[in-house]
Amino acid sequence: MTWTAIKGDYRQFLNKGTKQQVVSVSRSAAFNKIGEKIGSLSWQDYQNVTGLFLYRVQYIFHLAKTMDRVPEVLPHENGQIWWDNISFVLMPRLFFPEKPIYEATVKTNKYTGFHFTGRKQGTSFSLGYFADSYIDFGYMGMFLPLIGMSLYILLIFRIIYKMEKLNVLVRYAVINVVLINFASFESDGLFLFGRLTLLFLVFWGLSKFVFAHLQTWLYKTS
Template sequence: MPMSATSPRSSAPLPGVVIVGAVLLAILNLPAENALLTTFSLVVLVAGVALLWRPGEPPIGLFIFAYQWLQASISAFHANWLGIDVGAYTIYGGDNKSAILLTLAGLLFLALGMRLGSGPPDRAASRQAREAVLARPLATWFSLYLVASIVAVGALQAAALSPGLAQPLLALAGLKWAFFMMFAYASFVRNQLGNPLFSCAFLAELAMSTGGYFSDFKTVMFFTLFATAMAGTRLRGLHVIGGAILVCLIVVSGILWTAIKEDYRNAASGGSASQAVTLDLGDRLGTIAQLLGRLDGASISEATGKMLHRVSYVELFAVVLARVPQTIPHEKGALLLDATSRPFMPRILFADKSQVDDTRRTNYYTGGLSGTYRGTSISLGYMAELYIDFGPLPMMAVILLFGWLYGRIYRWLVHSPRAGPLLGFTSACAILAQAALLEVSLAKLVGGVMVSVLLTALFVRLAAPRLRSWLETRPVGR
């Protein structure tokens, strides 16, 4: 039976489900080549989920951990499927097994830090968020999302015209996802999973993101999943079916995008091998439809293997382990210092500030493996860079600190009297979602999170109290 809009939340035993699944996977992988490695990865998964599962709250901390766990572990499981040692899985060489182990250990420290920083789950905050979203009609939440979308479009256009202010303008545009998530949450707590307003918003976001150079179709799906998890913790009925369909859609979309992305990017950029888009949205969507229509079973099978390799993000780290400190010494914190200083040096005031060139850095520490292709940026990932800075043991302390800071950001927003739990939950997701990828460089990770926090703090101080007062003092009948 579907959960009603006013029904109380239940404590869904997700960690127990994960334990059962992990045990089954461990048993299935026992005869495999990399059994010990996959078993360790499953132990890390169970520990991370147990630390970060928060019924009734958006699972942003769990998402950050779980997505990176997938990126760290998938090569070991795929190698088992292929019947090869994980060391032979990568074409780059290096110490792939140690890279996986170090990344998994780092994720344990990250999860522990997020748990310490965020504190225990807050059922009162969850209840207040639920009551707030039910106090206004669905059209109100759609209107807020629509206004936020218009602001985001303006901020993105301004960022393109004013590169010196690009980072804060991009952070402003990112706040749109907090209001999209509010609207999705308002739909789901009412069990209106397919209402026309939400369907239009979801499809519009999907179309606009799919038509970009990088086709970032996953973002709208992830924020929909956050809202679904926050709205109903009874893992049954429509919530389970909807969540399963969304996860399948993410996987299938990833495979199809992998199959066509090279041809699509070439067409979208007019063959310029740059990130510039020369086609309008309609032509880009038409190009995608044409390319999808040409796919066959063989190309989809090939794309599946490529996607698994792409999701895995430890291979460059493996090469770094073979070169640092043997060939290149540890940087003793220089990369982290550069990353933390950049947000306080806006380009409009520091015109001579160096550009963030992830590909150049990757080439330096891997001996030129990322090449000179201009169509995308290839990063080592923040864990590999922390290893370059500090080595295997000290880097764990820094990762623990990162996790604690993520948790404190979440706790600060949820308990902010100016923002209130609803805006706190959703804006925390909008800020922290950018920390969910292993491939993000330190400069982009630290800079993106810090600028987003500063801009959100300004919004919370100046605009949130007025918005919250308007929402809470003019309630309507449910």
């Protein structure tokens, strides 16, 4: 928490305001600055950083409350949550006009017992894909959909990486854009699977039919 409180100003001191990951001061000056920043911290600074810390771990709290209520209050869904996540993504609204509106808050309220505001109030609170997996299969079985998601991500990586018509730097750039959503622990399973699938299809198409030809043209003109 102390590091969180000082790291913004301290990093700015190290890079002299360039916002780059460089150290532009001497080691002694860097250590002296740490002591100075820690010595100047106030109780109000710790109160502020506590709020930031709690904000970062709030979705772990959602998972914990879900584990408190399932299966003691609500039963495990035995795969229904992930089935709904995947089927929702694979059912285009053009062909399924009766498809419901996606509201992550409804599921969050049901399994945590909280009463968060939802779509009508312009907000959304998700459980996260770990909680989705736990609700379906419990403590041990929850690793099955997580393993499945990992294999899906590996498949996406391999397909893009094997597009040998693209420069390897371009391939890694596309992989980074497509897989960046996996970094969010709090992402709802439906949202995570949907974004991964949509971005993969879009950037696979761009890579195959646009980027490859653009790269060839650039090579010829350079």
